[in-house]
Amino acid sequence: MSQIPTIKQVRAYTLKGGGADYHDQADGHWIDDHIATPMSKYPEFRQSRRSFGINVLGTLVVEIEDSAGNVGFAVTTGGEPAAYIVEKHLARFLEGAKVTDIERIWDQMYLSTLYYGRKGIVINTISGVDLAMWDLLGKVRGEPVHQLLGGAVRDELQFYATGARPDLAQNMGFIGGKMPLHHGPAEGEEGLRRNLEELATMRERVGPDFWLMLDCWMSLDLNYATRLAQGAQAHGLKWIEEALPPDDYWGYAALKKNVPTGMLVTTGEHEATRWGFRQLLEMGCCDIIQPDVGWCGGITELLKISALADAHQALVIPHGSSVYSYHFVATRHNSPFAEFLMMAPKADEVVPMFHPQLLGEPVPVQGRMRLSALDKPGFGVELNPACELQRPYTH
Numbered sequence: 001m002s003q004i005p006t007i008k009q010v011r012a013y014t015l016k017g018g019g020a021d022y023h024d025q026a027d028g029h030w031i032d033d034h035i036a037t038p039m040s041k042y043p044e045f046r047q048s049r050r051s052f053g054i055n056v057l058g059t060l061v062v063e064i065e066d067s068a069g070n071v072g073f074a075v076t077t078g079g080e081p082a083a084y085i086v087e088k089h090l091a092r093f094l095e096g097a098k099v100t101d102i103e104r105i106w107d108q109m110y111l112s113t114l115y116y117g118r119k120g121i122v123i124n125t126i127s128g129v130d131l132a133m134w135d136l137l138g139k140v141r142g143e144p145v146h147q148l149l150g151g152a153v154r155d156e157l158q159f160y161a162t163g164a165r166p167d168l169a170q171n172m173g174f175i176g177g178k179m180p181l182h183h184g185p186a187e188g189e190e191g192l193r194r195n196l197e198e199l200a201t202m203r204e205r206v207g208p209d210f211w212l213m214l215d216c217w218m219s220l221d222l223n224y225a226t227r228l229a230q231g232a233q234a235h236g237l238k239w240i241e242e243a244l245p246p247d248d249y250w251g252y253a254a255l256k257k258n259v260p261t262g263m264l265v266t267t268g269e270h271e272a273t274r275w276g277f278r279q280l281l282e283m284g285c286c287d288i289i290q291p292d293v294g295w296c297g298g299i300t301e302l303l304k305i306s307a308l309a310d311a312h313q314a315l316v317i318p319h320g321s322s323v324y325s326y327h328f329v330a331t332r333h334n335s336p337f338a339e340f341l342m343m344a345p346k347a348d349e350v351v352p353m354f355h356p357q358l359l360g361e362p363v364p365v366q367g368r369m370r371l372s373a374l375d376k377p378g379f380g381v382e383l384n385p386a387c388e389l390q391r392p393y394t395h
């Protein structure tokens with residue numbers, strides 16, 4: 001057997017302007033147009049999520065170089081604080097280890113950060129390192145990550161689209177459209193009426209069979225979410241997403257009982273690790289969990305989360321996360337479709353989800369992606385040299 005390379009150096013960089021921090025968009029983008037959030041109760045932060053700092057972090061780029069000169073990399077949300085954690089804390093667990101030591105390195109990163117980590121930016125950072133490890137291993141072996149995960153269970157991925165224009169997404173061949181909710185509880189009965197009107201208008205445009213979903217981005221309370229779900233039944237809402245703050249497991253368990261029969265409750269994009277998802281699953285909080293591969297602990301942790309979900313008869317439809325999600329979804333029976341976030345400012349065309357940071361990032365065509373689009377070593381993408389990397393810390 002040929003010798004397994006060891007890890008020579010870990011480097012962390014930052015980048016601004018869209019990409020893995022996909023909320024960091026210019027004025028006029030649908031993703032920052034009066035979307036309901038937990039901050040909407042403060043009128044001064046209602047119109048724009050950037051006004052309360054949704055884009056302060058930027059992108060973290062992790063690069064891992066091995067003794068044979070192979071370089072694996074990954075991007076996630078995290079920016080400078082995450083770069084600090086990689087360089088000053090996590091790099092020690094990688095350098096000198098074998099490129100195959102993924103499970104042990106994950107465990108050491110998680111256990112050594114428990115006293116300040118567990119969720120949020122620390123787990124985003126661990127996810128970024130983990131994804132870069134999988135990318136490196138794929139490049140060392142000359143195999144796509146989906147093959148390293150045990151192989152694909154389907155030849156083609158199917159996508160729903162998230163954006164302001166499900167009607168356009170329907171014409172582009174997607175299987176459904178998820179719209180942002182625009183008005184939160186602080187906008188009262190008038191806001192609720194408008195939310196339902198927007199849904200009704202979209203239902204009229206797309207006809208009776210196209211999936212329509214609402215993304216509430218943690219903005220509601222149980223009473224409002226229940227009334228929204230009940231009102232939305234007349235308009236064939238398929239699921240109500242992330243209605244409540246992620247820590248309110250009890251609220252989700254109650255909401256799942258309150259929604260009309262057949263309507264699904266989904267959540268989890270801001271949840272992390274097998275422990276967080278165990279709580280959601282055991283408490284019967286939702287029908288579909290939506291871990292973000294770049295935020296939940298990376299591929300290594302998502303494999304565990306997915307097995308747990310399967311045993312609870314819950315589907316795993318990862319949130320966003322571009323190629324990191326595509327390679328994973330291809331390999332799981334309980335991930336029958338995937339999300340595509342429409343990053344065009346008017347949601348009127350398909351652009352790569354992490355544009356402009358990656359080169360070779362595949363996109364759905366007619367709402368579908370052939371497995372052959374993923375048949376390149378690692379995650380099959382490269383960093384776009386036109387994006388200027390900063391390395392704020394070294395070790």
Ligand SMILES: C[C@H](O)[C@H](O)CC(=O)C(=O)O
Pocket residue numbers: 031035162179180215217269319320339341
């Ligand atoms: C549209 C949502 O508010 C958010 O920006 C994206 C998201 O939650 C999702 O894609 O799901």
Ligand SMILES: [Mg+2]
Pocket residue numbers: 215217241242269319
């Ligand atoms: Mg969402």
